[in-house]
Amino acid sequence: MPYADTKDDVRLYFEEVGSGTPILFVHEFAADYASWEPQMRYFSRSHRCITYSARGYIPSHIPDSADAYSYQHFRDDAVAVLDHLKIPAAHLVGLSMGAYSALQAGIQMPKRALSLTLAGVGSGFEKERLQGFRDQCMAHAEEFEKGDPDVVAKVSGMAPGRIPFLIKDPRGFKEFYDALAKHDVQGSAHTQRGFQRGRPPLYEFEDDISRLTLPTLIIVGDEDDSCVEASLYLKKRIATSGLAMFPKTGHVLNLEEPALFNETLERFLVQAEAGRWGARDPRSVRP
Template identity: 55%
Template sequence: MYLTTKDGVRLYAEEAGAGTPILFVHEFGGNHASWEPQMRFFARRHRVITYAARGYPPSDVPEDVESYSQAIAVQDALAVLDGLGIAKAHIVGLSMGGFATVHFGLTAPERALSLTVAGAGYGCEKEHEDYFRQVSLDVADNFERQGAAAFSKVYGLGASRVQFQNKDPRGWQEFSDRLATHHDKGAALTMRGVQARRPSFWDLEDGLKRMAVPTLVMVGDEDDHCLQPGIFLKKTIPACGLAVFPKSGHTLNLEEPDLFNSLLAEFIAQVEAGRWLPRDPRALPGQIMRTS
């Protein structure tokens, strides 16, 4: 199906199942099909929705970089929910989609039953912020000049992707083949408009401290530039849990689908039971042992 955003962009979406809605928001290196292991698993007891971000066919590919931004990504997620008549949903995002999920919670907390933020953090570390912005522009240029079919062979073997290849060569190949089908211009504009311009989590600290939405952060222990941002989110968002996947990289939902699905299912169950609560005020971060 196609749903239309406020600025007239058509977004391709798929849904399955019935029950409490879950909206899956994909990463830069994937698309709507990247969530297939989750769509199949959670459709057993939920209404599950996945969609292709703008710039990712079969969704539209606007030609202007100003049509791509972190704020627009949130508005697109809301447009999908609005188009389907969904008032509230569990929002689940990976990487670029994880950033969109965080901003969804800051922008429209009343529309989120919960937030799951997986593999999000690139560009957040203040000491690497300038480098990340520049390398994002370089990646954009490479997608535009070389094309996704060629550049995917480089991008898909990043330092936090090889774990997936080592564990599951067939699954990684499927990921790589999907990456090769990216729209050359759409990928470049997404890198320039969304990735290279998004704010660090540290810049959002005040809002994150006030964000009451139940949140689960997932990160791979070899996804180095997401580890510290993940810990920061855990310490900053009041009702936040942190799950670290051992010997894992960036593409968590595909690299470790069983563990991802299990943790997400338990999280959603606790949220729906009203049992995913803010941190107990007695759990003082600075206390090592209580003496009195």
Template identity: 50%
Template sequence: MTTITTDDGVKLHCEDSGAGTPIVFVHEFAGDSRSWEPQVRHFSRRWRCITYNARGYPPSDVPQDVERYSQERVREDLRCVLEGLDLRGAHIVGLSMGAFATLHFGMRYCAQGAPARARSLTLAGCGTGAHPAVYAQFQQDARALADGIERLGMAHFAATYGHGPARVQLREKDPRGFAEFARQLAEHSATGSANTMRGYQARRPCLYELTEEMGRIDVPVLVMTGDEDEPCLEPSLLIKRTIPQAGLAMLPRSGHAINLEEPALFNRLLEDFLVQVETGRYAARDAATRPSIWGPGGKP
């Protein structure tokens, strides 16, 4: 275990396992570094695996000021972890909130015309609330969830939000794993979770307004989603269509926490991707195959 201090003075708890090419795992809103245990156990046999708790998630610091939580700040926290551990040529793997951070890192630090600061990006479960048809409602719902966390606490949040329509798949497949997920979620800081929901989730920009920036990402990208994670299906297609080196994997009968629901399949798909990248066999798709980024229906 180690601690990284960000450039705005927040201490982040990091764990470092294995040796070799580094993989940095960036967790979702309802998880923390522990959520990546099935991946760390598998990949640390051949790779160096780094997990960390985002700001607001103990034992990382929990800033009290909501203005210290934002999409930009979470992106820069990822940069601080890479710089603090002197990680060069790392693969970055994010889930949900962590996938948004990874995507924004890619737009800022892996764009055409500059040396990339990551070797590849994996975006799993990325896109909740991003579609223009639901974007404003998502922001409103996120603010209401933050209010509820502050008023009712994390145990109530875990018993409600934690049982949402894209979470029940884990409960049905792996009751023991779901119970662990819910227990860990209930242990989170109410202040940190509310500030993350209000400062980051409720204020992140709409992906559909960032297609030009996404299109400039110049490293291999793997997009992964469960086919029952409805809020992420259309955004995953948008990301796949927009980024020249993106591939899309859809896991059947799966919801949001795909790394926990289907760890063997998730690990195999991710490892196949990483090996292709490492061996130089993952290239941009032929321009002739690129559809309109909006699909057959046109821009929403």
């Protein structure tokens, strides 16, 4: 099995397929490397596609300490996969937790990113909801550690932002839910405490975000209540960003609407690679 090693000796399982300009797919909390299969199959026709399981997600290594699950670890892990494959820069495509990590990589190491795709990003963004979000993360971690069968799926799989997927595509949702039920409970608990609860909200990086010049695509479902405001926030502050909102869609964008997601991402990549996805013309901004 192919693995990339991180600076703190965590082994990350990855898969790659295709050739051409590289795309690195970075998964959400309730997923793993396999959740990008609809994108790996589609984009490998024209690109070199890489997907990996984050630390704490089998078959990657599961560190014992919660201290090994900070947002900085997840950010650096994405770059560690690129380093292992000797890829100088790639299009970074992330969903939720993966979008946050892609954004952080773009802020801290912009030369490693050809572009950023930030889908379903920003849960816990609103200041008045932040403490409630963090308390919920701690409660979820404690629930995971009770060890009940399928606990991660029962707690995270039925979150409000995932219900549109269940209603729209019960068969696809069952596949998603069954995969989630196999997650390692300790890795999930550590991720909730370290990454989800510990990561700073987006507005704490406002100056850094406003300085971004990478081509950036923001995607959000109109029924993903936790991420709509954060997506609008990023659109207003990243001059080189575009925003796509999927109708009647929740949080699991790439699986709930795979064809629309692929079409939207492909149009963006074509323009980004052609140098046609620039900053907004100041003349188009309302005074």
